[in-house]
Amino acid sequence: xxxxxxxxxxxxxxxxxxxxxxxxxxxxxxxxxxxxxxxxxxxxxxxxxxxxxxxxxxxxxxxxxxxxxxxxxxxxxxxxxxxxxxxxxxxxxxxxxxxxxxxxxxxxxxxxxxxxxxxxxxxxxxxxxxxxxxxxxxxxxxxxxxxxxxxxxxxxxxxxxxxxxxxxxxxxxxxxxxxxxxxxxxxxxxxxxxxxxxxxxxxxxxxxxxxxxxxxxxxxxxxxxxx
Amino acid sequence: xxxxxxxxxxxxxxxxxxxxxxxxxxxxxxxxxxxxxxxxxxxxxxxxxxxxxxxxxxxxxxxxxxxxxxxxxxxxxxxxxxxxxxxxxxxxxxxxxxxxxxxxxxxxxxxxxxxxxxxxxxxxxxxxxxxxxxxxxxxxxxxxxxxxxxxxxxxxxxxxxxxxxxxxxxxxxxxxxxxxxxxxxxxxxxxxxxxxxxxxxxxxxxxxxxxxxxxxxxxxxxxxxxxxxxxxxxxxxxxxxxxxx
Amino acid sequence: xxxxxxxxxxxxxxxxxxxxxxxxxxxxxxxxxxxxxxxxxxxxxxxxxxxxxxxxxxxxxxxxxxxxxxxxxxxxxxxxxxxxxxxxxxxxxxxxxxxxxxxxxxxxxxxxxxxxxxxxxxxxxxxxxxxxxxxxxxxxxxxxxxxxxxxxxxxxxxxxxxxxxxxxxxxxxxxxxxxxxxxxxxxxxxxxxxxxxxxxxxxxxxxxxxxxxxxxxxxxxxxxxxxxxxxxxxxxxxxxxx
Numbered sequence: 001x002x003x004x005x006x007x008x009x010x011x012x013x014x015x016x017x018x019x020x021x022x023x024x025x026x027x028x029x030x031x032x033x034x035x036x037x038x039x040x041x042x043x044x045x046x047x048x049x050x051x052x053x054x055x056x057x058x059x060x061x062x063x064x065x066x067x068x069x070x071x072x073x074x075x076x077x078x079x080x081x082x083x084x085x086x087x088x089x090x091x092x093x094x095x096x097x098x099x100x101x102x103x104x105x106x107x108x109x110x111x112x113x114x115x116x117x118x119x120x121x122x123x124x125x126x127x128x129x130x131x132x133x134x135x136x137x138x139x140x141x142x143x144x145x146x147x148x149x150x151x152x153x154x155x156x157x158x159x160x161x162x163x164x165x166x167x168x169x170x171x172x173x174x175x176x177x178x179x180x181x182x183x184x185x186x187x188x189x190x191x192x193x194x195x196x197x198x199x200x201x202x203x204x205x206x207x208x209x210x211x212x213x214x215x216x217x218x219x220x221x222x223x224x225x226x227x
Numbered sequence: 228x229x230x231x232x233x234x235x236x237x238x239x240x241x242x243x244x245x246x247x248x249x250x251x252x253x254x255x256x257x258x259x260x261x262x263x264x265x266x267x268x269x270x271x272x273x274x275x276x277x278x279x280x281x282x283x284x285x286x287x288x289x290x291x292x293x294x295x296x297x298x299x300x301x302x303x304x305x306x307x308x309x310x311x312x313x314x315x316x317x318x319x320x321x322x323x324x325x326x327x328x329x330x331x332x333x334x335x336x337x338x339x340x341x342x343x344x345x346x347x348x349x350x351x352x353x354x355x356x357x358x359x360x361x362x363x364x365x366x367x368x369x370x371x372x373x374x375x376x377x378x379x380x381x382x383x384x385x386x387x388x389x390x391x392x393x394x395x396x397x398x399x400x401x402x403x404x405x406x407x408x409x410x411x412x413x414x415x416x417x418x419x420x421x422x423x424x425x426x427x428x429x430x431x432x433x434x435x436x437x438x439x440x441x442x443x444x445x446x447x448x449x450x451x452x453x454x455x456x457x458x459x460x461x462x463x464x465x466x467x468x469x470x471x472x
Numbered sequence: 473x474x475x476x477x478x479x480x481x482x483x484x485x486x487x488x489x490x491x492x493x494x495x496x497x498x499x500x501x502x503x504x505x506x507x508x509x510x511x512x513x514x515x516x517x518x519x520x521x522x523x524x525x526x527x528x529x530x531x532x533x534x535x536x537x538x539x540x541x542x543x544x545x546x547x548x549x550x551x552x553x554x555x556x557x558x559x560x561x562x563x564x565x566x567x568x569x570x571x572x573x574x575x576x577x578x579x580x581x582x583x584x585x586x587x588x589x590x591x592x593x594x595x596x597x598x599x600x601x602x603x604x605x606x607x608x609x610x611x612x613x614x615x616x617x618x619x620x621x622x623x624x625x626x627x628x629x630x631x632x633x634x635x636x637x638x639x640x641x642x643x644x645x646x647x648x649x650x651x652x653x654x655x656x657x658x659x660x661x662x663x664x665x666x667x668x669x670x671x672x673x674x675x676x677x678x679x680x681x682x683x684x685x686x687x688x689x690x691x692x693x694x695x696x697x698x699x700x701x702x703x704x705x706x707x708x709x710x711x712x713x714x
Contacts, residue, residue: 196317203310370555
């Protein structure tokens with residue numbers, strides 16, 4: 001007997017799946033924005049000559065890169081609700097899973113972004129900083145006006161690729177039973193006894209999105225290849 | 228926050244009474260190591276083959292290898308895991324699927340997890356192998372061919388030994404990744420390190436101690452692997468080449 | 473020994489080789505020269521099938537290189553080649569570099585292969601370096617090892633693809649000396665090189681190429697005394713000014 005596919009539960013589930021996708025994208029977007037901002041700060045700290053700052057950044061990055069994302073998420077689902085509930089005096093049963101996931105992802109991804117950004121900053125020739133100083137710019141001005149713009153141009157493909165990985169990683173919020181796209185697909189499949197179809201459908205959707213995005217990144221890379 | 232720390236919890240016997248909670252942690256650690264190492268061996272072999280195929284002068288073979296890499300790179304690991312665990316047994320020939328479903332549940336989880344991690348990682352290894360081969364001077368391949376080596380011999384004796392040396396650093400990070408990624412397999416119920424940590428939280432109500440212990444274990448794996456790989460890297464370093472003596 | 477007849481090769485609309493014909497007889501030394509991009513390196517790589525070509529025929533020792541039925545590995549095992557960038561295998565010691573192809577391609581015993589390799593290493597004056605790795609030798613030394621590696625296969629002829637152009641000037645002569653000696657012993661050689669002194673000393677014929685064509689194919693004396701084409705005259709003038 002060959003398995004008989006029955007895709008009929010998918011059309012009706014599309015609104016739920018779409019809501020799930022919105023959650024996935026929301027987490028991805030927040031994590032990208034926070035990740036790049038906080039990652040840039042971490043990278044600058046890491047490269048700075050002030051020892052405590054560079055030590056802190058190195059410790060932060062190495063710690064997060066040594067721990068599985070699943071563990072990080074579990075940690076944040078444990079800590080964040082207590083912490084935020086205490087801080088804002090929320091009732092103890094407030095659902096803070098989405099907030100926890102966002103904070104967890106953002107802080108975790110910052111570690112990875114900071115490594116990309118650090119490499120980007122280091123790829124700018126040293127003479128550029130010397131030239132800025134010779135022109136009388138402060139360190140901050142030099143970074144903001146000269147070094148970072150060049151560094152980011154070199155990094156764009158890597159940052160985007162990391163964003164695709166991040167989008168895939170958001171499926172791990174499954175551990176908190178949060179209904180992201182994958183969580184929604186799993187729930188529908190489980191409910192209708194059509195797990196096979198729903199899982200394959202989820203895989204297909206992720207593949208199409210990520211493959212298209214990675215092709216786009218490749219295309220951009222070719223087009224804007226730094227000379 | 229008034230949290231009662233209790234580190235002695237690890238020495239207490241578990242509710243089930245089979246061992247101490249520390250024993251559970253070690254069982255989880257053992258599972259993580261077994262799973263990751265077996266998957267890594269497969270990933271390395273498979274990745275080398277696929278990576279080589281991506282560089283061969285044959286459109287069909289290199290196209291297939293590219294498709295393989297793209298397939299495994301563009302679907303989240305968790306989704307792949309669930310497909311291996313829930314979907315594949317339904318789609319393979321029934322006798323095979325039945326044999327799988329009748330085997331021990333832990334074996335089922337382990338097999339699905341191992342195959343999933345191995346194939347997922349092999350696609351990433353393949354990319355590294357390909358870039359390693361492509362970064363070698365083109366003349367190396369010609370020199371091998373000119374000496375009468377067949378193309379497989381050129382790969383075996385000339386290109387791969389150097390390519391693998393060149394890609395040691397990224398391979399190390401893929402090796403580290405496989406341990407971290409193995410934590411995803413807790414989602415299908417495999418009692419590896421992260422799953423034991425969660426189980427401990429449920430049984431002991433001492434979440435911080437449990438999570439700290441698990442986290443420390445992962446950091447320790449990280450440090451050990453990095454140290455070993457650094458040793459290996461020094462050992463295979465080619466004299467007079469790339470920082471060698 | 474080597475017959476090249478009407479060989480053409482193009483990448484799309486760009487002609488790399490256009491209707492090239494020449495022959496190399498046993499014991500002859502041919503120097504191929506010409507400006508960069510003239511196709512001389514491509515031509516010599518066609519001889520042992522490292523570069524495919526679209527039309528024409530190359531026969532080496534009775535075997536057609538372009539024939540899809542030809543076992544190229546077998547053919548190449550007996551055609552020595554020396555490259556511009558030496559192309560020793562960096563992860564193997566000099567001894568291993570000399571022995572590996574003898575063992576894996578010719579099926580010789582390891583001891584026999586090492587013996588033979590060391591003898592040839594001695595011949596190029598580098599016996600003391602047998603245990604070292606390529607990265608620990610100078611360019612000139614590496615190229616001499618590369619020549620010894622090719623000779624270890626008992627080649628019926630040798631192809632040299634700009635063997636001295638990646639070398640520092642003070643190392644050029646040590647390599648040319650080895651090549652000269654080889655030529656005087658009667659090895660059949662086809663050398664792409666700009667070393668006109670070497671050509672004058674040992675070449676039987678000189679081939680001058682430009683834009684993928686063989687423009688001149690002359691006895692050495694005739695070529696140097698009176699190159700027929702203007703391009704060859706200009707080229708020689710430039711080279712000799714160095």
